[in-house]
Amino acid sequence: MALAAVNAAHFEMEREQYALAARRLDELLRSPHHHGLKIGDPQVGPALEQPFHINYVKSAASALIAGEDFGEDHPRITGQLERSAEALTALREGRATFVSAHLHLDVLDALAAYAEYRRDWAGERECSDERVRAAQQGGLIAAAGRARLDRGLLCARLADWPQAILDATQAAQQLGEVGQEVRAVAAAQLLADALAQLGRYQEAFAAQRELTRRAAEMYRAYFQQSAQLRQIELQAQEAERRAATFAAAALRDPLTGMPNRAAAMKELDELHRRAHQGQRASVAMLDLDRFKSVNDRYGHAAGDVVLQRTAQVIRETLGDTQRLARLGGEEFLLLFPGAATREAQTVCERVVTRLGGLEWPEIAPDLRVTASIGVAQIRAGNNPSDTLREADRAMYAAKRGGREAVVAARI
Structure with missing residues (x-):
């Protein structure tokens, strides 16, 4: 000093x-x-x-x-x-x-x-x-x-x-x-x-x-x-703007414009931190049924259209405080801050219904896209990996049960 x-x-x-x-x-x-x-x-x-x-x-x-x-x-x-x-x-x-x-x-x-x-x-x-x-x-x-x-x-x-x-x-x-x-x-x-x-x-x-x-x-x-100095200042500002743009892009899925896995994990960590403080929350894992057949039959461009519209439908169905991220491939993660499992399950059922009712004339008149969803409660004793594992198991249970369904994880 x-x-x-x-x-x-x-x-x-x-x-x-x-x-x-x-x-x-x-x-x-x-x-x-x-x-x-x-x-x-x-x-x-x-x-x-x-x-x-x-x-x-x-x-x-x-x-x-x-x-x-x-x-x-x-x-x-x-x-x-x-x-x-x-x-x-x-x-x-x-x-x-x-x-x-x-x-x-x-x-x-x-x-x-x-x-x-x-x-x-x-x-x-x-x-x-x-x-x-x-x-x-x-x-x-x-x-x-x-x-x-x-x-x-x-x-x-x-x-x-x-x-x-x-x-x-x-x-x-x-x-x-x-x-x-x-x-x-x-x-x-x-x-x-x-x-x-x-x-x-x-x-x-x-x-x-x-x-x-x-x-x-x-x-x-x-x-x-x-x-x-002014030129250097402008260059620094431009570099900072580009850095912010790149940082934001690093957390976005380029195909759907939704947050990507890295962004989802950051938010999931925050929800678990809040869970330790007594705040409830739920997550849902969504996987499109038989999506590989869409790519194989109609091409990857058609598959991209399906993923984009799927993201749009989910986003429109979710509430203002609820979040969506694309984990990769045909998997999406839905986050429900402040929601119990039953509330999250109700929203997911609406998502499944809306997806199943979509028509795809630009791809094929007979194409029907469905999804299976597993829902899990974020619990204070769990870490993010535990919660994702529970939601993933519930999602596969929905697929084994006939697909186009929502299943809540058993605690």
């Missing part, structure tokens, strides 16, 4: 939400998780205490500079700001050891913000100078560019325009080299303003024109990227 809070505060600081970051870190200090700041972890690295102090000083000082009023929390937050700043000063002066060398520049950045909060311009300039030197000596182009930009802005506040021009010029170049165009444009704007302050208007105009060009390129790239 401590790591998550410190990282979240850093993210908020990157977005210049300094007050939010300071409050988050203040809450961490007052939570039971603050002990995590002093504990190292092989998985995430050394203790978080030093990154915490860096983020606290930077966020709290920046928020206070911007005029943030922490209300009744103000004394506590400013008190911790002083303590965290002292911890960072000890690191800077060598009275404490860095847990990681890369924190050096962050410490100087935070202490510069603290000095600005205290209106200690000399102290802020010292931290800024040291930060620029450290970044340059480390060969860190991006860090050096940011350090020069920050020092240039400080020099502008102090009206040290010659130094502001030098820093802005080098910052724009270094930040441009590493692709940090937003900061590079900010440096170019600082350069134009500083030149104008010294009355070097022709140079300021040239710098402003270059700034306009870079800004135009940046916005053009932004809109191109936005268009690409």
Whole structure:
């Protein structure tokens, strides 16, 4: 939790939400998780205490500079700001050891913000100078560019325009080299303003024109990227739509449009779960009688027509809450949520009667299609396989009894 809070505060600081970051870190200090700041972890690295102090000083000082009023929390937050700043000063002066060398520049950045909060311009300039030197000596182009930009802005506040021009010029170049165009444009704007302050208007105009060009390129790239992102978003939406379509198709029988065996088993599992909670339900297994002879005599196209119309008749006969699925071949499964065996058997008898009365002029005038159905109650002690086995046995009992009948399973 401590790591998550410190990282979240850093993210908020990157977005210049300094007050939010300071409050988050203040809450961490007052939570039971603050002990995590002093504990190292092989998985995430050394203790978080030093990154915490860096983020606290930077966020709290920046928020206070911007005029943030922490209300009744103000004394506590400013008190911790002083303590965290002292911890960072000890690191800077060598009275404490860095847990990681890369924190050096962050410490100087935070202490510069603290000095600005205290209106200690000399102290802020010292931290800024040291930060620029450290970044340059480390060969860190991006860090050096940011350090020069920050020092240039400080020099502008102090009206040290010659130094502001030098820093802005080098910052724009270094930040441009590493692709940090937003900061590079900010440096170019600082350069134009500083030149104008010294009355070097022709140079300021040239710098402003270059700034306009870079800004135009940046916005053009932004809109191109936005268009690409929009295209990616549309592709993702299309992929999601197709995935949903394929997922739905995977649960549908392509011939009849009814749910298939996979969908039926999912619903059957749910009915068994409800049965364990005391809700009753029944199932029925339907098999068309002598269906193989239809395919053999009239062809598979005729057999497909029979299956499609059979599914339609069953669906029209069932109630709104009752379900139908094709298990495969000429077998169908009927689900009756909330129904006892007798109620399900009555509906199935209507299905058998309607199927037996259908005429098939498009196939053969003398064709008659019938079905045998076995009905079983879903019981709390059974699993789906048990229930299907009982319905299947009842269905074969109907066939042995002469077909075109409905038989309920014996419990």
